[in-house]
Amino acid sequence: MTGLFQVARRRMVDRIRGRSLAGEMVLAAMEDLPREIFVDPALAPRAYGRDVLPIGFGQTMSHPEVVAFMTQALELTPGMKVLEIGTGSGYQAALLHLLGMEVWTVERIAKLLEGARRAWGLLNILDEINVAVGDGYLGWPETAPFDRILLTAAPPEVPNTLLTQLREGGQLVMPIQEGEQQRLLRLRLEGNRAYREDLGPCSFVPMKARVVEA
Numbered sequence: 001m002t003g004l005f006q007v008a009r010r011r012m013v014d015r016i017r018g019r020s021l022a023g024e025m026v027l028a029a030m031e032d033l034p035r036e037i038f039v040d041p042a043l044a045p046r047a048y049g050r051d052v053l054p055i056g057f058g059q060t061m062s063h064p065e066v067v068a069f070m071t072q073a074l075e076l077t078p079g080m081k082v083l084e085i086g087t088g089s090g091y092q093a094a095l096l097h098l099l100g101m102e103v104w105t106v107e108r109i110a111k112l113l114e115g116a117r118r119a120w121g122l123l124n125i126l127d128e129i130n131v132a133v134g135d136g137y138l139g140w141p142e143t144a145p146f147d148r149i150l151l152t153a154a155p156p157e158v159p160n161t162l163l164t165q166l167r168e169g170g171q172l173v174m175p176i177q178e179g180e181q182q183r184l185l186r187l188r189l190e191g192n193r194a195y196r197e198d199l200g201p202c203s204f205v206p207m208k209a210r211v212v213e214a
Contacts, residue, residue, distance in 0.1 A: 005036050008048035012064050022068035025076075029098040030068060037119045038089040052203075057109050057212070060205060061089045062152065071095060073173045073186050073199055074148045081145075083165065085136035086152035086207075090116025093129050101148075104130040104140055109212045135209045139165045146170060153207035154182050163187065163194050175204040 013031045016022055022030075036044040039061060043053050053061040062070075071092070074082070078100030084093055087107035093116070096103045107113055110133045120126040132140060136151070137159050144165035151162075151174035162172060172187040172194070184199040 005034060005044075005048070009033075009035070012048040016065055016068045019065065021065055022072040025099065026068055026071050026095075029095055030064065033091070033095055033098055034123075035064070035091060037122055038091040038094075038115070055089045055112065055115065057112055058205070059088055059109065059112060061091060062204070066202070067092060067095065069199075070150065070152075070173055070184070071099070073184070074150060074171060076101060076148065080147040082148045082150065083140055083144075083146040083162075084150045084152065085139070085162070087113060087116050087131060088152060090119050090129075092150070092152060093131070094120060094123060094125060096150075097125055097129055102130075103128075104132075104143055104146070106132050106134045106136050106140055108134065108136060108208065108210065111212070133211060133213065135211055136207060137161060137209050141165060148173070151175065151207065152204065154202075154204040155207040158185070158187065158194070163189060173199075175202045177206065 009031050013027050017027055036047040039047050039053050050063045052063055055061050076099055081102045082096050084105040087105040093103050093105045139162045145167040146165055147167055147170050149162050149172045154175040154177045156177045166189045170189050175182050175184050182202050184202040186197045186199055187194040
């Protein structure tokens with residue numbers, strides 16, 4: 001089965017490369033990362049397709065093209081300090097770690113972290129990812145500032161609290177709900193201003209503030 005997943009990973013990367021959604025650094029990391037361990041075993045055969053996969057509690061795992069595009073949009077350099085809002089399956093955090101980032105990630109649903117921690121343990125990176133249960137709208141102020149912040153759920157407006165946790169020159173990549181549609185944004189912090197760039201349409205679960213501990 002491992003060999004089949006390796007072939008599937010290679011095909012996934014070739015598919016993403018063919019659409020020019022990410023550079024070779026991101027693609028190489030995605031080819032190295034076993035995506036199947038971040039989903040229920042019954043869904044493992046679908047891990048490398050274009051499906052949005054359920055991970056429980058009404059949450060989903062974005063399909064590979066979206067992960068690749070958002071990761072590329074961060075314009076990462078190894079050693080950057082990155083905050084992820086919405087740990088979910090743990091796949092994005094693991095990818096950021098594999099790319100050489102210092103990873104901090106916040107999840108509002110405590111139970112979801114059980115699966116993420118299990119997968120990180122299988123990769124021997126459990127102790128190398130900083131994770132907390134909390135309200136993503138608040139970010140992680142005690143550990144700010146961050147070079148990059150990534151949101152994996154769509155709020156109705158840009159959370160100003162997160163912008164204040166960016167370094168000068170830092171970037172925030174996020175979906176936003178605008179009426180009936182969602183757009184993917186990249187915001188660059190320069191001085192007291194955040195310059196907004198529209199990266200196109202997208203589809204994410206709504207961003208919620210309520211923390212679920214049990």
